[in-house]
Amino acid sequence: MKTYFQIIKNTWAEMMMYRLNFVLWRVRWVVQRLVVYFLWWAIFANRQEIFGYSQSMILTYVLLGSIVGTFVLGTTTMDIGGVINQGNLSNFLIRPVDFFRYYLARDIGDKLLNVVFAVVEIAILVLLLRPPVFVESNIWYILLSVVAVGIGALLYFFFSLLLGFFGFWSSDVWSPRFLSMVIMEFFAGGLFPLDILPKPLFAFARSLPFFYFIYFPIKVYLGQLSVISVVQGLATGLVWVGGLWYIAVLVWKKGLRVYTAEGK
Amino acid sequence: MRTLFKYSSLWWLLTVNSFQIVLTSRTSATLFVIAKLLRFVFFAVFLFALFAGTQVIANYSLLQAVIFYLTFNLIDTATQLFFREVYRFRQQVVSGDFDLVLVKPSSPLFRALAGGADPLDLIMLIPYVSSLVYAVSRLGSLHITTVGLYILLLMNGFFIATGFHILVLALAVATTEIDHAIMIYRDITSMARLPVDIYREPLRSFITFVVPVGVMMTFPAKALFGLLTPTAVIVSFLIGIAFLLVSVRVWGASLTRYASASS
Numbered sequence: 151m152k153t154y155f156q157i158i159k160n161t162w163a164e165m166m167m168y169r170l171n172f173v174l175w176r177v178r179w180v181v182q183r184l185v186v187y188f189l190w191w192a193i194f195a196n197r198q199e200i201f202g203y204s205q206s207m208i209l210t211y212v213l214l215g216s217i218v219g220t221f222v223l224g225t226t227t228m229d230i231g232g233v234i235n236q237g238n239l240s241n242f243l244i245r246p247v248d249f250f251r252y253y254l255a256r257d258i259g260d261k262l263l264n265v266v267f268a269v270v271e272i273a274i275l276v277l278l279l280r281p282p283v284f285v286e287s288n289i290w291y292i293l294l295s296v297v298a299v300g301i302g303a304l305l306y307f308f309f310s311l312l313l314g315f316f317g318f319w320s321s322d323v324w325s326p327r328f329l330s331m332v333i334m335e336f337f338a339g340g341l342f343p344l345d346i347l348p349k350p351l352f353a354f355a356r357s358l359p360f361f362y363f364i365y366f367p368i369k370v371y372l373g374q375l376s377v378i379s380v381v382q383g384l385a386t387g388l389v390w391v392g393g394l395w396y397i398a399v400l401v402w403k404k405g406l407r408v409y410t411a412e413g414k
Numbered sequence: 415m416r417t418l419f420k421y422s423s424l425w426w427l428l429t430v431n432s433f434q435i436v437l438t439s440r441t442s443a444t445l446f447v448i449a450k451l452l453r454f455v456f457f458a459v460f461l462f463a464l465f466a467g468t469q470v471i472a473n474y475s476l477l478q479a480v481i482f483y484l485t486f487n488l489i490d491t492a493t494q495l496f497f498r499e500v501y502r503f504r505q506q507v508v509s510g511d512f513d514l515v516l517v518k519p520s521s522p523l524f525r526a527l528a529g530g531a532d533p534l535d536l537i538m539l540i541p542y543v544s545s546l547v548y549a550v551s552r553l554g555s556l557h558i559t560t561v562g563l564y565i566l567l568l569m570n571g572f573f574i575a576t577g578f579h580i581l582v583l584a585l586a587v588a589t590t591e592i593d594h595a596i597m598i599y600r601d602i603t604s605m606a607r608l609p610v611d612i613y614r615e616p617l618r619s620f621i622t623f624v625v626p627v628g629v630m631m632t633f634p635a636k637a638l639f640g641l642l643t644p645t646a647v648i649v650s651f652l653i654g655i656a657f658l659l660v661s662v663r664v665w666g667a668s669l670t671r672y673a674s675a676s677s
Contacts, residue, residue, distance in 0.1 A: 174594035181601045188605070192612040193464065193471060201467050285435035332449045336456040346463050 151249060154255040160243040161226065161259030179264075180271050183216045186341055201346040206282035207288075207372060211343055213272055213283065214265050214371060219340050220268040220328035222302040222363045230314025231323025234405075237413035250311070250404070257307055257379070284372065291373045294380055296368035301387040305359050315398070318405030339365030359394065362387040416498035416575065424520060425528055432498070432530040439577045448535050454487060457607060467496045472612040477552055478639060481607045484546040489568065490603060491542060493575040497527055504592040512587075513674050523665055526583050527576070550638070560638050563647065567634035570654040574630040575603075577661035584661070584668035606631035626653050 165172055191211055194205040203211070230253070233239050242249050277281065286292055313330055317323045337344070337360040344365045346353045366383050369375050375383065379403055419551070437443055462484060466478040502556045503526050506512040515525045531595070578599050586592035602625055605613070610621050610628035622628030636642045642650075 170589055170591050171594065174591055174598065179592050180596045180600060181598055185601055185605050188617055189511050189608065192608075192614060193468065195469070195472070195612070195614065242417075249429060322442040323444040324437055325449070329445050329449040329452070332453045332456070336452075340464075346467065347459070348463065348466075351459070 154251060157247075157252060157255040158259035158262070161256045162263055165263060176267055176271065179216075179268065180275070183213070183275070186212050186216075187275075187281070189334070190342075191281070192377070201343070203343065203346075203404045204284075206284045208343070209281045210284040210372065211368055213276065213281070214368050214408070215340055216300055216345060217268050217272055218302070218367050219338070219364050221261050221299055222306050222367075223338075224257070224261040224264045225306065226251050226260050227307065227310040227314050228327070230311065231317035231327070234314070234317030234409065235321050235323065235413060239409060240411045243406075249396050250398075253311065254307060257303075261303065283414065286373060288373050289380070291371060294384070295367045295371035298362065298384060298387065301384065301391060302363045302367055303386065304391045305362055305394060308314060308391065308398045311398045312394065312401060315401045315405050318401075318408055321324050334360045337361065338363040339368075343369070345369075359390045362390065382388045419421065420519070421524060422523070425531075428525075428529045431507050433533040442536060447537055450534065450538050454538075454541070456537040458483065461566065461608075472609065474609055474611075477549060478635070479608060481546070481553075481633050481638065482551050482632060482635045484542060484549060485568070485608050486603070486607045486631045487542045487633055488539070488546060489571045489575060489634075490600075491535045491538050492572060493579070495532055497538065497579045498526075498532035498535070499526060500592070500596060501580060502530060503583055503586050504590060507586055507592075510674055512672070516549070516672075522669070523583070523662070526578060526589050529621035532571075551657065552608050556638075557640070563642070564634050564638040567637050567647070567650060570651055571630040571634055573654045573658045574626050577657040580658075580661040584665045587665075587668040588671050603627050609635070611636075623653070626657060629653050 187209065190208050193200065194208065194287075200208070233242075242252065250302065253386065286295075309330075313327050316326055335341070337355045337358050339361075344352055344361070345357065355365075362383070366387070370380055370383070462476070464471070465479065465518075471479065475561060483677070503512075506515065506526070512522070515522050518525070565593045579596075582592060584600060585595050602621070605621055606627045610618055610632045613621065618628070622632075633642060633646065633650050637647065
């Protein structure tokens with residue numbers, strides 16, 4: 151356990167090494183949030199309600215979605231494809247650390263640091279912009295949404311690992327990741343609540359794991375889902391986690407068989 | 415004239431090389447094109463869904479919003495087509511390879527800016543331009559003046575985008591930071607996927623005149639709809655010229671800070 155705490159600390163040190171890079175990354179994050187926020191703010195200029203959402207609901211969705219997105223989608227597993235392609239994976243294989251746990255620890259470090267900054271930045275934005283924000287009073291919805299965020303984070307971890315494992319079979323790891331990011335960004339619901347989509351498209355979105363990244367946890371927080379829907383959603387999310395975990399382990403084992411430490 | 419010919423030949427040579435490099439991996443190129451197409455379609459789906467619930471936004475109809483969105487894509491993609499090399503510039507500065515560019519008898523700015531055109535963006539221009547032509551044809555009667563003004567303002571938008579890319583290069587020379595800077599530029603310009611008029615003050619003025627995203631991407635379409643005053647047209651061109659000149663000056667200043675530290 152001590153080893154993995156040290157990995158978390160190392161991840162923080164690594165991220166703080168290039169300060170300007172980190173500052174600009176945060177600036178970019180805030181700009182992205184502002185773009186989405188102002189878009190919805192503008193849409194509600196002369197309206198009280200749209201698609202069944204009040205202004206406070208949608209702005210809460212957008213602002214909270216930013217923090218949830220930061221936690222769920224923050225990852226260091228992006229570099230796994232490169233690690234495999236350059237042969238650096240050999241360094242992991244001879245160390246007494248589990249590859250999956252190593253990256254999980256790195257991801258926890260990455261997520262915690264980003265969430266701390268995101269919470270502070272969102273708090274500043276809320277103070278400056280004073281948007282009408284919906285505050286959930288039901289503690290159960292809050293707790294269940296936290297559980298949903300955890301499930302989403304695990305889901306994305308295994309999903310991103312799988313994308314990285316493409317590196318075992320191809321030196322081109324960026325294009326499949328880029329394609330998956332485009333699809334994921336849309337179906338995760340970071341820009342808008344997915345239920346504003348036409349019904350068939352929404353039904354399709356529900357069948358994807360991305361549904362549990364941002365949209366589902368926030369809908370739970372907003373209290374817009376029935377208890378049965380919440381339980382069903384959490385159960386389905388867990389099934390996805392189990393499924394992707396199983397596939398990731400399988401692909402990892404198959405990948406190691408073809409790994410040749412090329413590049414070292 | 416000789417200089418123009420020299421740089422045209424150089425650009426052609428660099429572009430052919432760049433195209434060959436990108437097209438070496440056909441699978442990768444195909445996946446990128448599919449991803450770009452999906453990104454385009456996804457936002458269009460959002461736009462259509464939005465208008466299904468609102469009918470109009472800031473007095474603009476769905477067709478007008480689509481033309482704003484296509485204009486945004488046209489300028490954004492044309493810029494990436496010509497200036498893709500900017501995304502690779504950091505490596506040159508960090509590794510010190512930029513020294514090799516500086517000693518060559520050609521403009522380092524030209525090489526850093528336009529040294530690696532992207533064929534995938536050229537492919538993407540086909541659906542964008544054809545959709546735009548179709549959408550504009552649906553507008554009904556168009557005056558030759560408004561169409562001419564639209565094209566001129568598109569070019570003006572391209573000059574402003576050029577200015578932004580030069581500023582990013584200058585920042586890279588001074589600080590080696592480029593990746594986030596260019597993405598911040600793209601995030602801010604993404605606000606112009608919808609007309610900047612929809613945003614409230616003071617944001618609207620800020621992204622129209624201070625960071626001239628509105629002049630770059632919203633004004634051309636507004637001119638096409640006959641919604642731009644003559645004063646606004648003149649101010650747009652003045653902003654475009656001034657922005658480009660200032661960015662070239664900043665680039666010159668940044669070069670004096672280049673330390674060739676990694677060589």
